[in-house]
Amino acid sequence: MGLGPFGRIPRRGLLRAGAVLAGAAFGMERSAAGEQDGEGAPSTGHGMAGRHGQNRVVGTVDADRNGFDPMEFLTEFDTGVVTTDPDGRQVREWTITAVDREVEIAPGVFFPAWTYNGRIPGPTLRCTEGERLRIRFLNAGSHPHTMHFHGIHSARMDGVPGAGEIGPGEAFTYEFAAEPYGCHLYHCHSIPLKRHIHKGLYGAFIVDPDPDRHPLSREDAAARKLGTPQNADWQELVMVMNGFDTNFDDENEFYAVNTIPFAYFDRPIRIDRSRPVRIYLINITEFDPINSLHVHANFFDYYDHGTTLTPTHRRIDTVMQCQAQRGIVELSFANHEPGLYMFHAHQTEFAELGWMSHFEVV
Incomplete structure (x- = not known):
């Protein structure tokens, strides 16, 4: 040729x-x-x-075959199984399995992935500040893997080679206290790190503040804690920014939020304008130094890493994150007319290759 x-x-x-x-x-x-149609503008249906x-992209991804749907992932919080230890302390437990499997990441494009529980991202683990966490990790894959949690824990629980790395067929239990509160993540830390992350081994890890530990900011803490009346007022969404290098040349061919390019473009995220919106935003994109979020026609408050109850940035419409950086976005459409409002990465290439979405305010 x-x-x-x-x-x-x-x-x-x-x-x-x-x-x-x-x-x-x-x-x-x-x-x-x-x-x-006899109209001056194109008919879109949306x-x-x-x-x-x-x-x-042309066509649709088969969510049933994948075993996960990016629309459902937005609001799926895995709270594990709660028990009480002999000392009366609350313990929250999960079982996570590393699995090799093929994932359709764009219509007709299949990616040989390494996954947690068969999905990308892995399940969103959610707990409360101060709880004892116990994560039983099973490796059903073909390579050594770990679970490294961005949080506070001992060296023995760090999820790196020599401290929680397991080979195929092995198991390990991570155990530590849920500290600090905020929007965090977990990922594999085996070598080569860029390959283990890029292949799909990552997920969101959310630690809600315990209102009893924050008496001066009790209402703000309660609004973050899943299951409280204050939290029920919020529309909470998990958005993990990621990309995929389909030919393994260390450059991404697709970019997305929650894995599937343009997932929320044709199926906009419906927002009730009478209720505020909270987004747990995480960047785990490999091969690019930063990713970003830009919201059209609105501004938001941002909590870097989610470890404060007061915003670290107020009234911004764009935020940048390096890999593994994360934060909480809070915004309202209360004064907006109903309609479609775009949000996307403000790197043009990322948006054109899949990281392009809509809110549908109703």
């Missing part, structure tokens, strides 16, 4: 070109539909969706 006058085109360049061409074709198709941009 000849290279032509411009030499070899990298795969990412081909994908960009394909996205532009597919977008142009899709735009023409919609324009024709609009003309047939209100403003067609006007925001035309870069798309």
Whole structure:
């Protein structure tokens, strides 16, 4: 095959070109539909969706085959099993299994993944500050793996080679106190680290503040604690920003929130404008130094790492995170008219390759 006058085109360049061409074709198709409808603007079936941009994937991912749905993942909190130890202390327990499996990360694109409990991201583990946590980790995969938790624990529980790493067929139990409260994550820390993370071994780890430990900020703490009346007022969402290098050249071909590109573009996240929104935002993108979130037509308060009850940034509309950085976003649409409001990465390439979404405010 000849290279032509411009030499070899990298795969990412081909994908960009394909996205532009597919977008142009899709735009023409919609324009024709609009003309047939006798309207001046293209008919989209999703209100403003067609006007925001035309870069798309074609088809849909089979969530049933994958065993997880990014729409359901937004609000799935795994609170484990709660028991009481002989000293009267509350203990929260989970069982997590590392599994090799093929995951459809875009329509017709299958990725040879390493997963926690068969999904990417792994389950969102949620607990309360001060509880004793016990995570039984089983390795049903083909490589050594760990679970490294971003939190406070002893060296023995760090989930790194020599401290919690297990081979195929082995098991290990991590045990530590839930400290500090905030929006955290867990991931594999085996070598080579970039491969174990990129292949899918990561998930959200949320520690709610205990209101009894924060008497001067009891209401703010209670609003964060799952199951309280104050927390019930909030619409809480988990968003894990990730990417996928499908040809293993250390460059991502797809970017997403919760794994599937454009998942929330055609299926916007429905928001009740009478209730505030809280987003647990985590960046675990490999091969890129930063990722970001930008919200259209609104501003938000941001709590870096979620370890404070007062915002670290107020009234911003864009936030950047390096890999493993995370935080809590709080915003309201109370004064907005109903409709579609876009949010996405504010790196254009990331948005065009999948990290593009909508809120549907009702």
